[in-house]
Amino acid sequence: MSRSRPHHWHGGPVPPTAPVVVGVVPGQPPRVVHEAAALATALGCGLVCAWVDGSRVVIGEQPDGTITTTPLDPDQDDDDRRLRAEKEMSRHLKLVLAQTDVPWLFVYTVGEAAHGLAAIAEQHDARLIAVGARRHGLAGWMTQLIGGSVAGRLVHTQTRPVVVFPPGPRGSG
Numbered sequence: 391m392s393r394s395r396p397h398h399w400h401g402g403p404v405p406p407t408a409p410v411v412v413g414v415v416p417g418q419p420p421r422v423v424h425e426a427a428a429l430a431t432a433l434g435c436g437l438v439c440a441w442v443d444g445s446r447v448v449i450g451e452q453p454d455g456t457i458t459t460t461p462l463d464p465d466q467d468d469d470d471r472r473l474r475a476e477k478e479m480s481r482h483l484k485l486v487l488a489q490t491d492v493p494w495l496f497v498y499t500v501g502e503a504a505h506g507l508a509a510i511a512e513q514h515d516a517r518l519i520a521v522g523a524r525r526h527g528l529a530g531w532m533t534q535l536i537g538g539s540v541a542g543r544l545v546h547t548q549t550r551p552v553v554v555f556p557p558g559p560r561g562s563g
Contacts, residue, residue: 407433407434407435407436407517408435408514408515408516408517409430409435409436409437409438409495409514409516409517410426410429410430410433410435410436410437410438410516410517410518410519410520411438411440411507411510411511411514411516411518411519411520412426412437412438412439412440412519412520412521413440413441413442413503413507413519413520413521413522414439414440414441414479414483414496415441416441416475416478416479418522419522419557420486421522421555421557422520422521422522422555423439423483423486423487424486425520425555426439426520426553426555427487427490427492427494428490429520429553430492430494431490431491431492433517435517436492436493436494436495437487437492437493437494437495438494438495438497438510438514438516439483439494439495439496439497440497440498440499440506440507440510441476441479441496441497441498441499442499442500442501442502442503442505442506442507442510443459443472443498443499443500443501444500444501444502444503445461445462445463445500446459446460446461446462446472446500446501447459447460447461447462447500447501448499448500448501457499457500459500476498479496479498480496483496497510507519507521508548511548511550516550517550517551518550518551518552518553519548519550519551519552519553520552520553520554520555521552521553521554521555522554522555522557523539523554523555523556523557
C-alpha cells in the first residue's frame with residue numbers, strides 16, 4: 391500500500407481560470423507537454439499534468455487529497471520504485487516546463503487512464519483534456535487492439551473538449 395498527494399503549483403501563482411489537463415506517462419516525448427503548455431498559455435490558463443498509473447488501484451482517499459493505493463499485481467508492491475518514478479516524473483516536468491511561464495501542477499493518481507483523466511478534469515473544472523496520440527509501431531498497435539486508445543475513450547465519454555496531439559515523425563520528441 392502507498393500514499394500520494396497532489397503536488398504544488400509550479401511556475402507561478404495558481405491560475406484563476408479553468409486549466410488544461412494533459413495526460414503524462416513515463417517515457418512520453420516532451421512534445422505533448424510542450425504543446426499542452428503552449429495551448430494553456432494561449433488560453434491564459436494553467437496546466438495540470440496528470441499521470442494515471444494503470445498498474446495500481448485506489449483503495450482510499452483522504453479529505454486532503456491523499457490517496458491510498460495498492461498494485462494490481464501483489465507481487466509488484468514496491469513503494470520505493472513507485473516513489474522514485476513519481477519523483478522522476480516531477481523532475482522531468484520541471485525540466486520540460488522550465489522555459490515556459492505557464493503555472494502547472496503535477497497530479498499522480500491510479501486506475502484506468504481515461505477515467506482518471508476525466509476525474510482530474512472534473513476536480514479542477516478543466517477547460518479541456520489533452521493527450522498524445524498512441525505510440526508508433528507494434529506496441530501502439532497492440533494497445534489500440536486490446537483496449538482502444540485513451541483519446542478515443544475520452545472523445546466518446548467527455549462533455550469537455552479533447553485535444554489529441556500527434557506523435558510527430560518517428561524518432562522525434
